[in-house]
Amino acid sequence: MPFKFLQAVLALLEKGVPFKKHFINIHSEHGDQNEPWFMRMNPKGVVPVLKDGDKIVCESDDIIDYIDKHANSGKKVFSLDPLK
Numbered sequence: 001m002p003f004k005f006l007q008a009v010l011a012l013l014e015k016g017v018p019f020k021k022h023f024i025n026i027h028s029e030h031g032d033q034n035e036p037w038f039m040r041m042n043p044k045g046v047v048p049v050l051k052d053g054d055k056i057v058c059e060s061d062d063i064i065d066y067i068d069k070h071a072n073s074g075k076k077v078f079s080l081d082p083l084k
Helices: 005-015 036-041 060-070
Strands: 049-052 055-058
Touching (some): 005 060, 036 049, 049 060
């Protein structure tokens, strides 16, 4: 999915978790994802990245799992059981 990062955003919205967006330019070899400040958060230089206090979570699926485990509102966003 080319916009897989949106899954993490949708999970935050679904669970009602307040968050602050930080858009970065990823459309060039000199994009923000290659800047040292971003590489310290995600050495792979890819989005999305979730920063929760001192914790940093990368990759959409891991972020969704983190949200499910740490946000106490609503039903689980992701389930291994397709009938839930």
